[in-house]
Amino acid sequence: MRLSANFKLNEFYNPIDHGTTWRSRTWPQRVITVRPNPAPDLVTILQLIRDTLNRPIRITSGIRSEARNRAVGGSNSSGHMSGSSADIQVISMRGMRDISPREVGAVIRDLFNRGLLQNLAFSYIGGSFVHIGVDSEVPRNGIWGAGY
Ligand SMILES: [Zn+2]
Numbered sequence: 001m002r003l004s005a006n007f008k009l010n011e012f013y014n015p016i017d018h019g020t021t022w023r024s025r026t027w028p029q030r031v032i033t034v035r036p037n038p039a040p041d042l043v044t045i046l047q048l049i050r051d052t053l054n055r056p057i058r059i060t061s062g063i064r065s066e067a068r069n070r071a072v073g074g075s076n077s078s079g080h081m082s083g084s085s086a087d088i089q090v091i092s093m094r095g096m097r098d099i100s101p102r103e104v105g106a107v108i109r110d111l112f113n114r115g116l117l118q119n120l121a122f123s124y125i126g127g128s129f130v131h132i133g134v135d136s137e138v139p140r141n142g143i144w145g146a147g148y
Contacts, residue, residue: 003038004047012038012062012086019065023081027138036063036083041119041134046086048116049132052107053090055099060129061087079122079135087129104130105148112143124148 001009013035022036023029050057061072064080079085090099105125111117122133122140125147 003043006050006056007043007046007059009037011059012083014062014064014068017065017068019067021066022063022083023066023077025082025084025135027135029077029082031066035065038063038086039082039084039134042084042086042132045117045120045132045134046088048111049088049104049108052111053099053104055093055096056091058089058091059086060089077138079133079138082135084135085122085131085133087126087131089129101125101128101130102147108132109144109148 003009021031021033024032025036025039046057061080063083064072064074064078066081069078069081074080088104089101090104092098102125105123108117108123108130112120119134120132120143121135122143122145124131124145
């Protein structure tokens with residue numbers, strides 16, 4: 001199922017994730033037993049980043065069950081469990097130079113500063129990915145985390 005010009009629903013799920021509980025998107029999070037879809041705002045933001053970079057984006061970690069989130073060391077209130085967060089990487093392409101997470105982060109920050117990512121709630125730059133979250137209910141100290 002296509003969610004936007006370049007993202008399909010199944011890209012947000014890990015096929016080896018056989019967990020049975022997730023979290024609600026409302027805050028405080030509740031345990032739910034129906035796997036959430038990606039938040040529409042998240043898909044919109046990912047598509048805008050993709051269009052700006054004009055390069056395919058791989059979702060390295062999308063929606064996680066509680067069990068999967070624990071297995072990868074995700075935070076106890078991770079937006080990955082509710083469909084409001086995704087980790088992304090720009091896909092390497094033959095003949096084109098790689099775009100590092102730091103460069104992707106700079107593009108995200110620029111889009112935000114231009115008022116184009118109003119629903120972005122939290123982002124940080126990891127070693128090989130950039131985290132994008134729209135889980136605005138989670139108390140945070142600003143939207144820019146590690147790596148920025
Ligand atoms: Zn993440």
